[in-house]
Amino acid sequence: MTKGKVIGVVSNLISIEAEGPVTQNEICLILSEGKKLKAEVIRVKGNIASAQLFESSQTIKMGSEVEFTAQMLEVELGPGILSKRYDGLQNDLAKMGGMFIDTGEVTAPLDDDVLYDFTPIAKKGDRVKAGDWLGSVQENWIDHKIMVPFAFHGEYTIESICKKDDYRITDEIAVLVSDKGTKQSVTMRQKWPVKLAVESYNHKLRPYSVLQTGLRVIDTFNPIAEGGTGYIPGPFGTGKTVLQQAIAKNSEADIVIIVACGERANEVVEIFTEFPQLTDPVSGRKLDEKIVIICNTSNMPVAAREASVYVGMTLAEYYRNMGLKVLMLADSTSRWAQALREMSNRMEELPGPDAFPVELPATIANFYSRAGMVELNNGSNGSVTFIGTVSPAGGNFKEPVTESTSKVARCFYALSQKRADAKRYPAIDSLASYSKYLDYPEFIKNTDTGIQQGWVKLVKRAKDIVRDGIEARDQINILGDDAVPINYHVSYWKSELIDFALIQQDSFDDEDMNTPIDRQKYMLNTVMEIGERDFDFADFEQVGTYFKQLINLLKQMNYSSFQSDAFKKYEQELKNALQEQNEELTTLETND
């Protein structure tokens, strides 16, 4: 093991004189006041290593001893991860004693003393390789697969495997023999360096199916595919966090990993207090059971922000390899980029745009590419869908983090200040936003059979109506209400109808907060029937009054449970209103 001593400290950048070989991204431990403080080597120059410290550097003295571990930053993988609240370095926050997080405090990520009921899947004599399933245990309601550790190279033969029984994660459950004859013991726990992608699968697939989030503006208008990537940029106060939390609550994912990266602690507390009370729409169990929260809030050590997103991604990849649908949410990737900027600045590197490091686009691209749907060794599929939020400085999307992300994420959900001010939530601008999956032939084919024939075409048509309506509105604003043809008003109100009935959604209403895809299909078809219909009005004031009536009925439908009596009552009223317009085109009665 290489040793060294501290020769410089600038905030959380530590310079170390090393006595032997040092590896890039290696973890070193700085001995200070009886504690070992973790730092990661981020530059080596001659015998001087620069390391970013994951702690406060106030106690470090010049000349303090340093041990280089020869390991990169690793996470522990095994049963017991779900429902945990980790810090950015996978310390279990619940196991910490005091009110405050002490410098250098370390807690175990997994629980060594818990017994898990192990059921073997593989048997003695089987040929296996990294990522293959050896057995499974029950973790909450998830069938947690115990795998051949990802770090194992080549093929192995199972020499022995334990019978079905209760074991601790540290107990040996199998012995594998490599082709060279070396024996390897396997437990239910393995370690993996977070900065390396887990690649113990056959190959990556192109995403082809919708990952339901329960939000109409996403699933219908700009769907994210299972195994896809998306990002949500927005100025402060436009509802990024509320939107991500809504997705976490309602998505059909098996596992949700939430990374609170450099954001408010009270938001995490809200998840802590609220989520255990909520029910998972997929399993009917407590929502908390399928969730892992990694929190490095804005007052926690800055360098651990970077670690936190990688820790989250590695946990996501681990569960993906069990054949599960994993959704990972990171709020906010801008804080991570800022952490990189602080470090780059302290190392006096030549800066890129806005003082961000020049490799920022590459770093972001690399990270997003770890998401994806994969075919596992045994032929089944697993996926990691990733959605990150971006907090653009001054709300201006022309800044390095937003721009770099736009190049790699396939879905873009633009939050608009205007919509937020008008209280039109979710404040996603449906026209500026996009989903590239709508152009994937396999995705279109999948929706044709899974939702309805011509679904994507219908969605695109709905977007056209919104676009036409907004153009009409601009004309009306410039020329005045009565200086434009009446069909401009009709066009505008059709887009308002789509906005109010489909795009807007009340994430605080128990019924409206989650719309399953079959219901979205019903609503889109209902709305498009109105959208494609010709109307005739005597004057422009009638248009608004009439459409407000339709909008109200559609909203009431959204607030009622699907196909309930109340729902059908509003549906009938809607049909009547449309019928009426057909019959007496110009003599429509108004309420006031």
Place this chain on the structure above:
Amino acid sequence: MKRTAFQRIYTHISRITKATCEVEAEGARYGELAWVNDRPAQVISVTGDKVTLQIFSGTEGISSKSEVIFSGQPPMLKVSDLLAGRFLNAYGVPIDNGPELVGEPRLINGSAVNPVKRAKPSTLLATGIAGIDLNNTLVTGQKIPFFADPDQPYNQILAEVAMRAEADKIILGGMGLSNDDYLFFKDTFSHAGVLDKIVSFINTSENPPLERLLIPDMACTAAEYFANDKKQNVLVLLTDMTLYADALAIVANKMDQIPSKDSMPGSLYSDLARIYEKSVQFVHGGSITIVAVTTLNEGDITHAIPDNTGYITEGQLFLKHDTDIGKTIIDPFRSLSRLKQNVIGKKTREDHPQVMNALIRLYADAMNAKTKRENGFDLNEYDRRCLSFSKEYALELLAVDINIPIDEMLDTGWKLLQRHFEKYEIGIKEEFIGKYWKGDEVETESTVNA
């Protein structure tokens, strides 16, 4: 600042800038306090035997032969109940001619609260100001700044909030306060007879700007003592955070750091978050609420300081001069309290959320009517009603000089709605209209509101 035996004195100053100096010394620690010719300084970088010190009072008169003494300790504050009623400077030294502080010395840049030890903030913090209590309700454990142009009376309003809010302790952190405002705070506190629950850390505009960097940490350390050790509800007032950020920029610049947006250091977000995140609701009942002031340049919230602040805090209170009524109001559109959802209609009267939204929506209609009028379009009857409503709304509810309980604000809201509008125009649940709309019986017919 006293010299003790066996202290090593260094006299090899190799570099002096306007804010920092570099000295050759051994065994220095990042963050420790030192004295350069008896001036307080802090170590901000150590590389080998080269130690960079930020000298709080500036480097005027420092020579390459000046004496540097290291304290071996980062800045500390002596905490005890004796802090109450005291006025201290940025180093935690009394400036009120009172006795020297005694107590347990604590690091002023302490660790973060473990997120799992926090409780969800959900206790109402009433101020009597309707622009806050009605539209942007505060809760204990929240952090929120006033966004104000320099000509707004923000310090007066801050003092007003402090006097009215129910807090066990109030900690004032004044950064670059004008001497007049300092005396104003002092007068207000002593006249109100509340001096014994107030601790003040004061850096006036006459003091060196870099000393400001210590003020928020000092204030938060005192706050943590009362909130965690004594389980009290503590209100921290920080004014003006823009001047704090400016001081950060000075040091970053003298350290040759590459500036990011608006010449601010790249670490501005983290630097501000570290302070604001000291606000907390502990599970044991103690709490720290931070109300700050961020002055703006002509209302520009895209500048790096308010922009980063907005991403950190739980909303903002936007001060604005309303020319219609000639008073300062809290702008209902640009202000926001992110935590109000935790209390309104739950800890306050059931009709609170609906009345609040109805009033704001109609006020927005009034603003549209105003624009219409300014653009030379004709106003219809509804527009005119909106305009007369908006004036009364501003005068009776938005103005910062209002001081009434929340129920009275709601009653006033209903009174205004009833005076200017019909039931179908206000878009409130019929259940509440039946209960709170005074006078004639409830009409059964209601109109569509989309």
